[in-house]
Amino acid sequence: MLKNWQSSLTVAFVALGILLSVQFHTQQAALKELSSQGQEDLIKVLTAVTEKRNDLYMEKTKLEIQKSALDGASNQEQQLVKSMENDLALFEAFYGLKPLKGPGIVITVPEQQYLFNSNQLVDIINELWNIGAEAVAVNDYRITYYTSIERDPETWEPVINGTRLSYPYVITAIGDPQKLAVNIKIIGGTLQLMMYDYKMRIDIEQKTDLLVPIAREKTTFRMAKPVLNSQKP
Amino acid sequence: MWLPILGLILGIILGQAQILTIPAAYAKYLGVAVLASLDSVFGGIKAVMVGKYDSDVFLSGFFFNALLAFTLTFVGDRIGLPLYYAAIFVFGTRLFQNLAIIRRTLLDRWFPPKEMQ
Numbered sequence: 001m002l003k004n005w006q007s008s009l010t011v012a013f014v015a016l017g018i019l020l021s022v023q024f025h026t027q028q029a030a031l032k033e034l035s036s037q038g039q040e041d042l043i044k045v046l047t048a049v050t051e052k053r054n055d056l057y058m059e060k061t062k063l064e065i066q067k068s069a070l071d072g073a074s075n076q077e078q079q080l081v082k083s084m085e086n087d088l089a090l091f092e093a094f095y096g097l098k099p100l101k102g103p104g105i106v107i108t109v110p111e112q113q114y115l116f117n118s119n120q121l122v123d124i125i126n127e128l129w130n131i132g133a134e135a136v137a138v139n140d141y142r143i144t145y146y147t148s149i150e151r152d153p154e155t156w157e158p159v160i161n162g163t164r165l166s167y168p169y170v171i172t173a174i175g176d177p178q179k180l181a182v183n184i185k186i187i188g189g190t191l192q193l194m195m196y197d198y199k200m201r202i203d204i205e206q207k208t209d210l211l212v213p214i215a216r217e218k219t220t221f222r223m224a225k226p227v228l229n230s231q232k233p
Numbered sequence: 234m235w236l237p238i239l240g241l242i243l244g245i246i247l248g249q250a251q252i253l254t255i256p257a258a259y260a261k262y263l264g265v266a267v268l269a270s271l272d273s274v275f276g277g278i279k280a281v282m283v284g285k286y287d288s289d290v291f292l293s294g295f296f297f298n299a300l301l302a303f304t305l306t307f308v309g310d311r312i313g314l315p316l317y318y319a320a321i322f323v324f325g326t327r328l329f330q331n332l333a334i335i336r337r338t339l340l341d342r343w344f345p346p347k348e349m350q
Contacts, residue, residue, distance in 0.1 A: 005281045008288035010240035012277060012295045016270050017244020019299070022253050023263045030260035 093135070096144040096215025100135045104174040104210045105181050107191070108203040112167055116200060118151035118158040123190040124171060125149070131183035133173040135212040139165050142215040161216060177206035262306045265317045265324075269302035270295060272324040275331040282338045298324070 092098040107124065109116055125143055128136050136143040141160045143149075150159045158165045173180055181204055185192050194200045255263055273295040280286040302320040309316030 004288050005277070005286045005291075006236050008292050009237040009274075009277055009281070012270075012274055012292065013237040013240035014244040014247070015295070016267075016274055017241045017246075018248040018253065019244075019263070019267050019270055021245045021248020022251075022255055023260070023267050025248070025251065026255045026257060026260040026263055030257040033257050 094144075095146075096142040099214050100174055100212045102134070102174040102210060103177045103206075103208045104133070104135075104172065105177055105184070106203075106205045106207055106210065107171040107173070107184070108205070109169040110167070110201060110203065116169075116194070117156040118149055120190055120194065121158045121169070121171075122149050124184075127184060127189055127191075128171070128173045128175075128180065131175075131186075132179055133175040135174040137172045137212045139170055140213050141165075142213055144215045147215070172210050172212055174210055174212055177208070181206050261310075261317070262303045265306045265320050266299040266303040268321060268324045268328070269298040272328045272331070273298050275328055275335065279331045279334045279338075282335060 089098070093100055121138065125136055125138070138158070138160060141147065141163075148161055151157065152159055152164050155164075158169070184204065185195070191202060191204075195202050273291065276294065277286065277291040280291065302317070302324065305320050306317035
């Protein structure tokens, strides 16, 4: 049998143990709270927090400067890429690597007629370039710097890039339709001569939406190499 | 005496398990209550040693003193008077007195005083 004092003292000790333990935890939590800390501790905490805040503010400023520098570089890069893309598109259009569309005129020689041959075709094309045509095609053959136009030795019919054309000959030119339609019939010009002197039937139509296909020949440089600015003598 | 010591260990373990949590703002009140409990416990030990132990008096004193100390501190804070000083003074003084009596009793028991010639 337990003695009377042992049981009651044990109960009190259990309660005391719980109180001690709980107080320990409570005190640890209280120490972490700012409201329970002394003035000196709070000053230390405040100083440390202020220093940390200043450091973070400087870090933020530094990062903002870096970001703006990177943004500037990125913008310059984007502008450069855009400019290069524009240049590339221009070169591709010039060399017939991309189809082109726009307003312009269509000159049609509908049937076999006396004296129409490759020389007249070349004259008409050259006159179109001279009066402001930006892209020209003949029977879906894009005319570029490298297009060859010859005549068939027997029939004198036009031969483009080695392929003899057949009627009707359709010359498509993209440019200002009004200007092209008027100027191509200038007195003394090839078409004026053909239409009024030789009485050939040639149709000229203004169109708002024409398509000039890509060139069929490929432009390659075997011997020629571009001269860079830094290599100029 | 081993059983109360086991009880103390059990109590500490239970407290570590955080079966009871007190808001941090009450840390001071609980601290004074712990002091009152310590005083009661040492008072109980002293009473056992001198043969005047009464479990009713002990247990009621243990809980009542702890509650009184807690309440005094709480009320003192509310009225702007540090009443817990009174509790600390009273229980602290009694704690030392009880410890002194326990010490002397143990010394007498382990080293019986020699009879005066």
